[in-house]
Amino acid sequence: MLQTQTPAHFAGRESSTQTDATEQASLARLLAPNGERLPNAELDPWVAELDAAAIGALYQDMAIIRRLDAEGTALQRQGQIALWPPLLGQEAAQIGSARALRSDDFVFSSYREMGVVWARGVRPSQLNRVWRGVTASGWDPFEAHMAPLQVIIGAQTLHATGYALGIQNDGADAAAVAYFGDGATSQGDVNEAMVFAASFQAPVVFFCQNNHWAISEPVGLQASRPIADRAPGFGIPSMRVDGNDVLAVLAATRIALDRARTGGGPSFIEAVTYRMGPHTTADDPRKYRDPAELELWAGRDPLARVEAFLRGQGAFTAEFEQQVAEATDAAAAEVRAETIAIPDPDPMELFDHVYAEPHTGLARERADYLRYLSQFEEPAAPGQPQQAGQAGGAR
Structure with a gap:
């Protein structure tokens, strides 16, 4: 599947129906939408050790981040956070890739990778501080x-x-992973990064979640050919994988990471998925998206196909279902309680993480700001000392 040449069957732009059918036929996958386990000579060896329990753990991860995603939208609507970028529909792409990583690999993501944040051991409420x-x-x-x-x-x-490149200079066998969407591939930074990565054979994996929409811009207007076709032009092997198939994503990411760690240089993965929700809570996709497209992709739900597979294996038991329900409920309750309890920051923290070493210019600005805040200080209660910088109105 890793290709250095463009497949002949992507000859040009087609109608939306034909494009969808052609796209789906071209994707590497291990689980069909109905849960059927499909053979794939290249991917199979990379997930051969996974038993029903391990696949169940992937399912639970996806269920938890789907619930946390819904909680994020609810918290935004209730004024507890300012904005939320939903990931609904992209759970397999995020969990499958993130669970392929080692602890010494380093992740660089966009703003929608809450599932990757979860898999890296970050508490969801820490993300909500942002x-x-x-x-x-x-x-x-x-x-x-x-x-x-x-x-x-x-x-x-x-x-x-x-x-x-730093990993390479250190002689380490770790890798870096960059997560981005289809819209980002139109940016110069992405293309410049691939030039450098290919030229110096950097151990980096470019993981593109093609969710078909860059806000309101459909992918068909961003690229006339599959996005993965761009990478070979830079000398980077690429793979197109079903981004709603957690097993295929896991296998593809393991392949790319192994290549990076063993001196093979960069790889590009296009995980073809779909953004089922809005771009952010400030967006209304009903203004630009065909409901029929949403219905089509609902039939490719990443959780439903794993559930169907596990049921076929006799592993989706009542006990397992209860376990997942309890885990998702606990995660949702925890993030809600911790997010609501997040304190307002001290205004002077603004200067705490600017330079690694003290800087005279920054110290001067800090003193000026402290004097400014002192104008808004509330009178101290009788018997209580006035706290410099404790500006109630400014906080």
Whole structure:
């Protein structure tokens, strides 16, 4: 499946119906939408050790992040966070790829990878600190081996490539992974990153979640050919995989990571999936999306196909279903309670993470800002000392 030449059957742009049929036929997959396990000589060896319990664990991960995603939308609607970018429909692409990573691999993502954040061990409420607007990064990047979310479209691919070059210079066998969407492939940063990665054989995996929409721009207007076809032009092997098939995504990512770790250089994965929800909670996709398209992709639900497979194996038992329900309920309750309890930051924290070493210019600005805040200080209660910088109105 890793290709260095363009497949002949992608000769040009076709009608939407033909494009969908052709696209689906071209994808590497291990689980059909009905849960049937499909043979694939290239992918099978990379998931051969997975038994029903391991696949059940992947299902539970996907169920949890789907519930957390719904909770994120609810928290935004209730004013607890400012914005939320739903991932509904992309659970398999995120969990399948993230569970292929080792702890020493480093992730650079966009703003929609809540599932990857979860898989890297970051508490969902730490992510919500970002969406609540109280911090620029809700976690320690070097503890989670995951950089803060990148909102500038495609910029994280440059960061991932640079980090991968550092891995290479250190002689380590880890890899960097850059997550981005189909819309990001139209940005110069992504193309520049691939030039550098290919030229220096950087151990980086470019993981493109083609969810078919860049806000309201359909993928057919962004690329006249499959996105994965671009990578061979840079000298980077690519693979198109069913992004709603968690097993195929896991296998494809393991292949690419193995290539990176063993000196084979970069790889490009196009995980073809679908954004079932809005771009963010500020978007209304009903204004630009055909409901029939949504219905079509609902039949390819990533959780439903794993459930069907597990039922066929006799592994989707009442006990397992109860276990998943309890885990999702607990995760939702926890993130809600912790998000609501997030405190407002001290205004002076603004200066805490600018330079690694003290800087005279920054110290001067800090003093100026402290004097400014002192104008809004509330009178101290009788018997209580006035706290400098404790500006109630400014907080």
